[in-house]
Amino acid sequence: MIEALRTFILLYGGLFAITNPIGAVPVFMSVTRDLSAKGRREIAKKTALTATITLIVFALVGQWIFKFFGSSVDAFAIAGGILLFRMGMEMLSGKLSSVKIDEESEEAVTLEEVAVIPLAIPLISGPGAITTVMLYMAREPAPLVVVVILSIGLTIWAILSSDNRVSQKLGRVGIKVMIRMMGLILTSMAVQMVINGIKGAFEI
Template identity: 30%
Template sequence: MTIFEQFVILWVVIDPIGTIPVFVAVTAGQAPEALRRTAFQAAGVAALVLGFFLVFGQFLIDALGISLPAFQIAGGLILFAFAFTMIFGQPMNGSGATSGGPERGDGMPAIFPLAVPSIASPGAMLAIVLLTDNNRFSVPEQAVTAAVMLAVLGCALVLMLLAGPILRVIRASGAAIVSRVMGMVLAAVAVDNVIEAVRVLILEG
């Protein structure tokens, strides 16, 4: 898998653009300094969560005795359900929080709902595990995936810092269109995961 392909997958599941409406909603009324602090905290916590799955995700799967094809199929179905909601539901970003006004966290919007589950969404956690499978990817390849993940999170951070001006330009309707296009791409990724897992099961059988 190329770096570009990894970037596209992680961009879709992390969805930096879809984070903008959530960020604007949960930080309404904050001072500029607080906005910047919230953005950096959200990106940092999301990086720690996804980093945990990058390092320990495969060990967790092995400890539970789950085969990778089974995990891929289950993950593909979950990703497809997530994509289905993005396409036909209200504009959202992995948490069930809509662009119309996600609920605030109890004084810690940087952690909930921004970092988890908006940025470090279930789909992003799953994608990280699949992209760093020890049976398919070497340590250097996994390091590249980590770098790509950090690059996407960096984009999410920049977009959060620019959330106000961007949302004024694209408006809620533009954010909804972007969310649905991302949902279509994610649906294709989910189907591809299932097909690949079934192919592996057939070859192993």
């Protein structure tokens, strides 16, 4: 029991560091700044659910998915890096689009899109997280890996749902500064993601 708990903590800590839900908070706050508290909670729930399902699916059948589509984790890393780079540049310039709501029918579609891309994929459940869960599955019992992923999903939901308290403490100016700082970090992460993908693809 103690050994299983120790393994759980190690796996959870590693996956938490890679998914980095805390780092996703500035992006989350930026794209949802025009939403009500209820709308932000809805996106937080959908983002956590999408990231959890994505990681579980890739943990269980990730290798077959990549083989079926003739792709690889390295190609996923390059594509995800390009997407994040574009987002990071928008954050640096302060032009990252926020969610706009005009009608209830449009709200559901918009929330779904934002929760899935870019928040859940590739910002949280990116190539690093996908590779990690696939490696976990190769050397640890499947039920334990699934429990770790579910725990990460709950953590993501809890952190993103608390963004309102963060915004109140930072204030409007503080949020803008944090978003631009995160934009710089995000662009560097994106470049590194592309570099890693190229290295892996060409076995450099």
